[in-house]
Amino acid sequence: MSIPRVLSIAGTDPSGGAGIQADLKSIAANGGYGMAVVTALVAQNTKGVRSVHLPPVTFLAEQLAAVSDDVEIDAVKIGMLGSAQVIDTVIQWLDRVRPAIVVLDPVMVATSGDRLLDPDAEQALRDLISRAQLVTPNLPELAILTEEPPAQSWAEALRQAERVANRFSLLVLAKGGHLEGELAPDALLGGGRVLEFPARRIITNNTHGTGCSLSSALATRRALGEDWPLAVEHSKRWLTESIQHGAALDVGQGHGPISHFAGLWARGGTETSPSPEQLREDWWQQIAGIRAETDALAFVRQLGDGSLSREDFLWYLAQDALYLRDYARALALASQLAPSPEEQAFWAASAAGAIEAELVLHQSWIPAGTMFQTEASRSTTEYLNHLHAAGESYSVLVAALLPCFWLYQDIGTRLQQGSHPEHPYRSWLETYADPEFAEASEQAIGIVTRTAAAANASERLRMLGAFQRSAEHERAFFAAPTLRKDAAGGKRFCFEPRQKL
Numbered sequence: 001m002s003i004p005r006v007l008s009i010a011g012t013d014p015s016g017g018a019g020i021q022a023d024l025k026s027i028a029a030n031g032g033y034g035m036a037v038v039t040a041l042v043a044q045n046t047k048g049v050r051s052v053h054l055p056p057v058t059f060l061a062e063q064l065a066a067v068s069d070d071v072e073i074d075a076v077k078i079g080m081l082g083s084a085q086v087i088d089t090v091i092q093w094l095d096r097v098r099p100a101i102v103v104l105d106p107v108m109v110a111t112s113g114d115r116l117l118d119p120d121a122e123q124a125l126r127d128l129i130s131r132a133q134l135v136t137p138n139l140p141e142l143a144i145l146t147e148e149p150p151a152q153s154w155a156e157a158l159r160q161a162e163r164v165a166n167r168f169s170l171l172v173l174a175k176g177g178h179l180e181g182e183l184a185p186d187a188l189l190g191g192g193r194v195l196e197f198p199a200r201r202i203i204t205n206n207t208h209g210t211g212c213s214l215s216s217a218l219a220t221r222r223a224l225g226e227d228w229p230l231a232v233e234h235s236k237r238w239l240t241e242s243i244q245h246g247a248a249l250d251v252g253q254g255h256g257p258i259s260h261f262a263g264l265w266a267r268g269g270t271e272t273s274p275s276p277e278q279l280r281e282d283w284w285q286q287i288a289g290i291r292a293e294t295d296a297l298a299f300v301r302q303l304g305d306g307s308l309s310r311e312d313f314l315w316y317l318a319q320d321a322l323y324l325r326d327y328a329r330a331l332a333l334a335s336q337l338a339p340s341p342e343e344q345a346f347w348a349a350s351a352a353g354a355i356e357a358e359l360v361l362h363q364s365w366i367p368a369g370t371m372f373q374t375e376a377s378r379s380t381t382e383y384l385n386h387l388h389a390a391g392e393s394y395s396v397l398v399a400a401l402l403p404c405f406w407l408y409q410d411i412g413t414r415l416q417q418g419s420h421p422e423h424p425y426r427s428w429l430e431t432y433a434d435p436e437f438a439e440a441s442e443q444a445i446g447i448v449t450r451t452a453a454a455a456n457a458s459e460r461l462r463m464l465g466a467f468q469r470s471a472e473h474e475r476a477f478f479a480a481p482t483l484r485k486d487a488a489g490g491k492r493f494c495f496e497p498r499q500k501l
């Protein structure tokens with residue numbers, strides 16, 4: 001679904017709560033790209049309107065043309081117009097451009113009671129209405145549109161709204177914000193149908209710009225493909241939440257604004273997610289110390305130059321075989337938890353690859369049957385227990401699985417440079433420097449960093465922690481063969497039962 005381009009044609013509010021300033025926030029908060037053509041410059045704040053300046057309508061026409069000559073407009077919201085001349089200019093533009101969605105908020109009087117439309121422009125406004133699909137009058141505006149006294153009850157307001165809907169053949173959203181009492185209902189009327197949207201009145205001073213914000217939300221949501229009733233339901237739910245959080249803004253001394261982004265801030269935060277590429281660099285840097293210490297281990301150095309004793313190497317391979325058996329099970333669990341078929345297939349293939357490649361490698365080194373008689377060492381057990389604990393969430397599990405790809409690929413590539421035909425551990429060195437393993441390692445890095453980029457900040461931190469712990473376990477695993485201090489196994493609880501081959 002593309003992002004709808006929504007144009008507000010309205011007056012300004014330098015204190016940011018109503019008019020065009022509110023419209024742009026509302027359009028953004030509801031998922032659209034907001035644009036704005038200014039009809040009137042209004043010197044106002046939360047306490048009231050001081051003065052209104054209407055720029056020449058020729059300039060208004062230029063603003064409108066500048067937008068529509070360049071940008072495809074998916075929806076238009078019309079707010080304060082100010083004068084009959086302004087209305088005529090907008091009518092001419094609408095008749096030329098014919099935007100698919102037009103919502104008209106017939107702004108006449110501000111919440112503060114100040115007039116925002118010349119009294120002699122009311123007839124011109126009636127001419128404009130039939131160009132809209134939806135009009136959103138409050139109770140005083142409904143009275144002016146029907147040329148009747150203001151409704152004294154919600155039932156009377158609905159009758160007036162129905163008359164407007166029939167007279168102008170469009171939908172009317174009657175708004176109950178100005179009712180006395182505990183309720184603030186709205187109702188959508190048109191084509192002989194009435195859909196009510198009941199709501200409790202929120203006790204608050206922050207109602208400046210509610211009408212502007214609601215009509216912009218409606219235009220945006222309709223342009224997103226919602227039908228009108230759904231657009232009203234969603235817009236009102238969003239508006240209610242934004243009214244509730246208005247007081248926390250502490251803006252002005254009169255009728256304060258609503259908090260257009262309060263819900264988004266609470267649910268999504270304001271942190272910009274790092275890109276997968278940045279995470280790749282950052283995580284690799286985070287384990288730079290562990291990597292350097294791993295490189296400096298006697299086992300790794302001796303493996304590289306071929307001076308490692310055969311006994312140490314076979315001990316390592318036996319531990320590695322035990323490790324890989326359960327690592328493959330953790331990979332299979334990642335496949336089970338994967339959110340997409342591509343990731344599911346990748347982890348399943350890696351599980352199979354880990355079992356197959358390792359069995360081949362180990363069988364070529366170790367006399368048949370001997371390796372599985374070995375007890376898992378403390379370092380093997382602790383690493384596997386860590387993977388097991390990570391298995392509670394897909395994102396943390398894949399982060400924990402990554403060092404076994406990435407570190408082995410990195411060390412393997414570097415050690416392989418010291419390989420030669422007589423090197424005693426040549427086939428081992430070549431397995432981990434294999435281009436296929438490099439490709440798998442790249443894919444794993446891609447999946448994990450994309451998952452981390454899409455995660456929220458705390459989940460990302462848990463992922464990094466699991467990744468770092470695994471890197472530490474890798475270091476311990478490489479240290480174990482020459483230290484052999486930890487030859488006695490710890491208690492294992494993971495991935496049971498293990499069968500003997």
Ligand SMILES: Nc1ncnc2c1ncn2[C@@H]1O[C@H](COP(=O)(O)OP(=O)(O)O)[C@@H](O)[C@H]1O
Nearest residue numbers: 138175176177178184185186201202207210211
């Ligand atoms: N105190 C309130 N509590 C809950 N909803 C409100 C409150 N005040 C206004 N609304 C809602 O805000 C929207 C704008 O209403 P209203 O105040 O009638 O129009 P306007 O802002 O154009 O004067 C409507 O959906 C209305 O129900």
Ligand SMILES: Cc1ncc(COP(=O)(O)O)c(N)n1
Nearest residue numbers: 011012018019209210211212
């Ligand atoms: C420029 C401008 N347009 C409209 C309103 C009405 O605001 P509300 O949404 O509170 O009725 C306003 N105060 N200023």
